[in-house]
Amino acid sequence: xxxxxxxxxxxxxxxxxxxxxxxxxxxxxxxxxxxxxxxxxxxxxxxxxxxxxxxxxxxxxxxxxxxxxxxxxxxxxxxxxxxxxxxxxxxxxxxxxxxxxxxxxxxx
Amino acid sequence: xxxxxxxxxxxxxxxxxxxxxxxxxxxxxxxxxxxxxxxxxxxxxxxxxxxxxxxxxxxxxxxxxxxxxxxxxxxxxxxxxxxxxxxxxxxxxxxxxxxxxxxxxxxxxxxxxxx
Numbered sequence: 001x002x003x004x005x006x007x008x009x010x011x012x013x014x015x016x017x018x019x020x021x022x023x024x025x026x027x028x029x030x031x032x033x034x035x036x037x038x039x040x041x042x043x044x045x046x047x048x049x050x051x052x053x054x055x056x057x058x059x060x061x062x063x064x065x066x067x068x069x070x071x072x073x074x075x076x077x078x079x080x081x082x083x084x085x086x087x088x089x090x091x092x093x094x095x096x097x098x099x100x101x102x103x104x105x106x107x108x
Numbered sequence: 109x110x111x112x113x114x115x116x117x118x119x120x121x122x123x124x125x126x127x128x129x130x131x132x133x134x135x136x137x138x139x140x141x142x143x144x145x146x147x148x149x150x151x152x153x154x155x156x157x158x159x160x161x162x163x164x165x166x167x168x169x170x171x172x173x174x175x176x177x178x179x180x181x182x183x184x185x186x187x188x189x190x191x192x193x194x195x196x197x198x199x200x201x202x203x204x205x206x207x208x209x210x211x212x213x214x215x216x217x218x219x220x221x222x223x
Contacts (some may be wrong), residue, residue, distance in 0.1 A: 098151040
């Protein structure tokens with residue numbers, strides 16, 4: 001039931017791109033994305049809704065493939081501040097179910 | 109400023125003692141959640157509440173208890189029955205509603221260590 005994220009870890013140089021995938025065994029109606037820096041609380045990045053509407057407020061994009069039950073987060077021209085662990089969250093009946101997490105490290 | 113506060117930030121407990129973690133929000137959110145996070149791991153749901161005086165067990169509720177007597181408060185008690193309570197505990201809230209598409213806001217967390 002827990003969404004599976006891939007890859008588990010990514011190492012980048014500043015300016016490089018990365019893609020993080022989130023796959024669910026159940027039908028998706030919405031997908032949340034969060035980023036957590038070490039020792040801190042997760043911070044909301046965006047929500048993707050069934051039908052294509054995207055709500056978010058950072059310069060990071062994402063896609064939502066209902067047929068494949070998958071969402072992908074795209075980080076382009078990565079910055080040092082992008083480092084952290086990324087979690088997707090899929091909506092259960094009345095709660096979010098968070099994915100396994102992807103650790104991203106960006107080096108100068 | 110609106111937000112979620114958790115206290116204390118660090119908590120040390122002797123084995124066999126109960127301890128209560130505080131979570132308060134002034135966002136006027138209906139739904140509140142408690143998560144446990146172990147080093148290098150994801151977020152596991154302990155308990156959640158969609159409305160006052162009602163709450164449901166999450167995936168790892170054993171050894172924990174909660175109450176929701178006020179909309180803004182959702183304290184978590186870690187009992188002596190929890191065999192391995194050392195972890196980072198996160199409280200969260202959102203507007204709620206079944207099938208909610210609203211973002212979750214997280215508190216700063218409490219790091220509990222059992223000695």
